[in-house]
Amino acid sequence: MKRALLLTAAFGCAHPSADGPLDSSPTLATAPSPELQVAYPSRNALWADPAQHDFSDNPGLLDRILESPHGYFRFINRRFAQAVCRRFREHIASMPTVNLHGDTHLEQYAVTSAYQGLVDFDDATTGPPVLDLMRIGVSIHLTARERGWTRHRTAFFESVLDGYAAALERPDAPPPVPAVAKALEAKGQRSQRDFLDGSTKLMEPLDPVQEQALRKTLGPAMARLAKRHPGHEPDFFAIKRVGGFGLGIGSALSEKYLVRIEGDSKAPLDDVILEVKELKDLSEVNCVDGPDRIDPIRVLAVRSRIATEAEPFLGHARMGDRAFWIHGWDRGYRELDVSDDMASPEELAELLYAIGFQLGRGHPQQIASPRDDELREDLEEWVRAHRGKLHQEVERLEDQVYRAWQAFSERVTES
Secondary structure: OHHHHHHHHHHOOOOOOOOOOOOOOOOOOOOOOHHHOOOOOOOOOOOOOHHHOOOOOOHHHHHHHHHOHHHHHHHOHHHHHHHHHHHOOOOHHHOOOEEEOOOOOHHHEEEOOOOEEEOOOOOOEEEOOHHHHHHHHHHHHHHHHHHOOHHHHHHHHHHHHHHHHHHHHOOOOOOOOOHHHHHHHHHOOOOHHHHHHHHHHOOEOOOHHHHHHHHHHHHHHHHHHHHHOOOOOOOOOOEEEEEEOOOOOOOOOOOEEEEEEOOOOOOHHHOEEEEEEEOOOOOOOOOOOOOOOOOHHHHHHHHHHHOOOOOOOOEEEEEOOEEEEEEEOOOOOEEOOOOOOOOOHHHHHHHHHHHHHHHHHHOOOOOOOOOHHHHHHHHHHHHHHHHHHHHHHHHHHHHHHHHHHHHHHHHHHHO
16 A cells, blocks of 8 residues: 555646656756767667568567567567666676576566566576666656656666565565556456467467477476376376467567367367567576576476566477477466557556566575575665666667657668
8 A cells, every 4th residue: 555655646736748857856867868869760779770680470560579579678688688777787787697588678577367567588588686676666667658658767766676675675575566467367258168278379370390309308398297187187287289379579589389189188278378479598698597508497487486477387498409499378378469458557557666666586596595684685785776777778678669760760761
């Protein structure tokens, strides 16, 4: 209740379409830095040349990138992370090392039948906390621009940092459940039949050689899952059907598959859907730990530490030098759409506090065990000392992302 009152005080008198920071927000520099005044796009590291990407097999991906700067931001996730590494290169060595989600934008927030919070841990690793905080901060600023809430953008990011600090101080407190999570849960309701039919329709046919190789790769993985879940029937993890699919934006060009398995009985409605996603190396991001290692256990470990609920069918598979991570799909799954799933700035601020709390609890979770408490103290001090710089860098990076999206769109139109 105290948090709700604070949010009402911060946002209640503000007109959502007005520009400019709230009176209670930290003051930011209004003049652009010299690096933002250089010719574009030749000096903007966040610009992706569309000519260097093949969208012929996934034209819908290009449409989603062109639709909004947030879609473009999702597409350049590793490029953005490396830009953060460069901007903070003088400070990285002195930052605490934490669990990293690796791609913390607003549309990674989702609800399932048993969970609400950040999902899609494709880029999970360990490294400096600034990577997750800068990414969610720029996502917030882009969303505020799209929704006409730019007046609140600094206070929005403060909500993330407040939630982060609260979790560091009280890591055993129950995670907050924002109102938007309940709304998403209601929208995500569907029957088991509709869920299975819809998931199966997403499965793209594979050629026989490719399907045989995939089934062979998944054999040991299904055996491991069966061993970890001894309470299920012996045939629970028997593969019934496999197929490729290409949803997503940041991960759309990665290799992904859907797998339909037997479930608790032979009845079709008991079937279970698993997603199998290829890991890409993070060698483009030089400030994370082991960026050139293709390690699926890294993803599973970090996901288990940051997510607020355990994933029942979390696993991995290897195919030569390639690796994949596996997780189950849930019929109640619904992810946030920044364009229309939040009715007011207050709803967004409440959601951001919850995201900040999840990161604040998950970043130090078990990574320094048995000295997690000391790591939390270091993180508390680090956030207190660098709040102003975090705000300034989020503002500058958001400007670069927006201009990069404009140049990307113009280049596509010209071609």
